[in-house]
Amino acid sequence: MKPRHRRxxxxxxxxxxxxxxxxxxxxxxxxxLVFFFSxxxxxxxxxxxxRTFRIGGLVEEKSVRRDGIVVHFNVTDTAKxxxxxxxxILPDLFKEGKGVVAQGKLGPDGVFVASEVLAKHDENxxxxxxxxxxxxxxxxxxxxxxxxxxxx
Amino acid sequence: MAxxxxxxxxxxxxxPLAGRLVPLFGWGAAVLAAVGLWLGFVVxxxxxxQGEVYRIIFIHVPSAWMSxxxxxxxxxxGALLLGFNTRLSGMMAQAIAPTGALMTFIALWSGALWGRPxxxxxxxxDARMTSELILLFLYFGIIALRQAIGDPRRxxxxxxxxxxxxxxxxxxxxxxxxxxxxxxxxxxxxxTGSSMxxxxxxxxxxxxxxxxFYAIAVVLARVRTxxxxxxxxxxxxxxxxxxxxx
Numbered sequence: 386m387k388p389r390h391r392r393x394x395x396x397x398x399x400x401x402x403x404x405x406x407x408x409x410x411x412x413x414x415x416x417x418l419v420f421f422f423s424x425x426x427x428x429x430x431x432x433x434x435x436r437t438f439r440i441g442g443l444v445e446e447k448s449v450r451r452d453g454i455v456v457h458f459n460v461t462d463t464a465k466x467x468x469x470x471x472x473x474i475l476p477d478l479f480k481e482g483k484g485v486v487a488q489g490k491l492g493p494d495g496v497f498v499a500s501e502v503l504a505k506h507d508e509n510x511x512x513x514x515x516x517x518x519x520x521x522x523x524x525x526x527x528x529x530x531x532x533x534x535x536x537x
Numbered sequence: 538m539a540x541x542x543x544x545x546x547x548x549x550x551x552x553p554l555a556g557r558l559v560p561l562f563g564w565g566a567a568v569l570a571a572v573g574l575w576l577g578f579v580v581x582x583x584x585x586x587q588g589e590v591y592r593i594i595f596i597h598v599p600s601a602w603m604s605x606x607x608x609x610x611x612x613x614x615g616a617l618l619l620g621f622n623t624r625l626s627g628m629m630a631q632a633i634a635p636t637g638a639l640m641t642f643i644a645l646w647s648g649a650l651w652g653r654p655x656x657x658x659x660x661x662x663d664a665r666m667t668s669e670l671i672l673l674f675l676y677f678g679i680i681a682l683r684q685a686i687g688d689p690r691r692x693x694x695x696x697x698x699x700x701x702x703x704x705x706x707x708x709x710x711x712x713x714x715x716x717x718x719x720x721x722x723x724x725x726x727x728x729t730g731s732s733m734x735x736x737x738x739x740x741x742x743x744x745x746x747x748x749x750f751y752a753i754a755v756v757l758a759r760v761r762t763x764x765x766x767x768x769x770x771x772x773x774x775x776x777x778x779x780x781x782x783x
Contacts, residue, residue, distance in 0.1 A: 393620035400704065418664050423718075511585055512585060
């Protein structure tokens with residue numbers, strides 16, 4: 386083994402050890418690295434109790450209701466749902482059926498009182514016509530499915 | 538064919554080679570940027586959910602990719618320096634750091650300007666953004682460390698070690714959106730395919746090559762000045778036509 390090969394081997398070994406160390410640290414801090422908790426996490430009591438945290442999920446379809454300046458909506462991960470109330474300006478991309486991250490506190494009545502609401506969009510980029518075609522195909526598939534269940 | 542790579546590790550051989558490559562990559566970057574911006578701002582359609590604001594992607598993603606890629610390249614030169622003790626490797630690493638920091642800054646800044654109209658905030662402490670900010674501080678730290686050490690050979694070694702340690706941050710940035718839930722969306726371009734319309738994707742890729750060519754041109758130009766600075770006492774520098782005419 387030439388000295389330069391030995392040095393390179395030491396560098397590789399050092400990086401490997403460092404990688405393992407960082408992986409262990411990140412694994413230990415796993416719960417602190419999440420940006421938001423899902424409604425299922427909250428139902429399973431994984432979210433911090435009695436202090437501010439963020440919940441994330443989809444704005445449930447047909448759940449947005451305006452009561453004066455307060456907005457009510459439900460955040461869902463399709464398994465569990467949490468009602469949210471918020472007073473303030475909503476981001477432009479806030480929409481029913483789209484992603485949302487809300488920061489606030491869970492009240493004793495089970496309503497999440499948000500102090501900040503952010504929109505979370507997905508990684509799909511396409512022209513509106515393509516999106517319309519995609520959602521049309523989705524609706525048709527859903528109708529076909531529904532029809533199948535009815536027949537059965 | 539056995540190419541003698543060691544020949545190009547000599548600053549005297551590399552200096553004129555870099556000089557020939559700089560205009561090549563510089564003009565390449567200009568042409569690619571013109572084509573990429575045309576694709577991005579004229580050809581690519583409006584997005585179905587974000588409207589026109591998504592076009593920041595043509596600056597944001599190429600700069601973010603380059604910020605990570607340049608760091609890996611800088612760490613690679615650092616490893617070569619520590620392993621082979623080639624002084625040109627240290628100069629390459631030194632030349633990459635400012636461009637890497639610039640790319641990281643552009644990625645963070647364009648991301649903030651994109652986040653405000655879409656998410657509703659300039660900044661959030663999610664894993665993707667925080668790890669990219671750490672990358673900026675790593676670049677700053679490496680630049681500062683070099684300034685703090687007077688002897689360039691010792692500075693090279695110290696910066697190489699720091700760069701290699703910081704390399705663990707790169708997979709964290711890249712996979713952060715997969716490992717943890719974040720406000721930042723997942724990757725649109727993966728090895729398995731992309732979730733972007735074709736002309737949007739084409740514009741983004743052409744812009745990425747433009748950023749890449751720009752980075753190569755600027756780094757080579759910078760490494761030439763570093764070579765001259767460090768080898769100013771060498772005989773071959775004194776024999777350069779630009780040195781003799783001065």
